[in-house]
Amino acid sequence: MSVTINGKAHGPFEVRDELSMNDFLREYLGLTGTKFGCGLAQCLSCAVIVDNPDGTSETSPTCVVPAASFAGKSIRTVEGHARNGELSRLQKAFVEHFSFQCGYCTAGFLNEGQVLLERLARAPVARADLGRTIVEALDSHLCCCTGYVKYHVAVRDVILSDPQRYLR
Ligand code: FES
Ligand code: FES
Numbered sequence: 001m002s003v004t005i006n007g008k009a010h011g012p013f014e015v016r017d018e019l020s021m022n023d024f025l026r027e028y029l030g031l032t033g034t035k036f037g038c039g040l041a042q043c044l045s046c047a048v049i050v051d052n053p054d055g056t057s058e059t060s061p062t063c064v065v066p067a068a069s070f071a072g073k074s075i076r077t078v079e080g081h082a083r084n085g086e087l088s089r090l091q092k093a094f095v096e097h098f099s100f101q102c103g104y105c106t107a108g109f110l111n112e113g114q115v116l117l118e119r120l121a122r123a124p125v126a127r128a129d130l131g132r133t134i135v136e137a138l139d140s141h142l143c144c145c146t147g148y149v150k151y152h153v154a155v156r157d158v159i160l161s162d163p164q165r166y167l168r
Helices: 021-028 089-096 106-122 127-138 148-160
Strands: 003-005 008-010 048-051 057-060 074-076
Touching: 048 106, 057 106, 089 106, 089 148, 106 127, 106 148, 127 148
Parallel strands: 003 074
Antiparallel strands: 003 008, 048 057, 048 074
């Protein structure tokens, strides 16, 4: 399989059918920013961004999904958010708001938050719906350190810092 990760083509690789995408990223490519938590598609600490050909994006768990099913796809991982050593706006907001404690869930929240920002840039929401929109977007991600509120505040902060872009 071949796959594009953070804009760079990788492969082709021969992979076993049962090799998970999580093991592929971590063991084949050394991209250990993508974590392995529950291994049951429940916590989403292992989530990456999948960029679709139509310009939309979504997150996908990697723990229970075979690496081979990502063949030909373009994905983004936590390692791809910073540019030239500078953190993304959302990464900075996570730091500024002390959103994470141990950080194990952070890559998943970051990827989900980024997908939300890009979705809102394409289809802004009313300000009155912002809180619910953030809750719905991040709802499936679990944080064992229970830092949920500060993740939500950080995402909200980024959106409110550029209302012309994200809100209608
Ligand atoms: S490790 Fe993949 S969803 Fe928990
Ligand atoms: S910051 Fe520790 S699991 Fe979320």
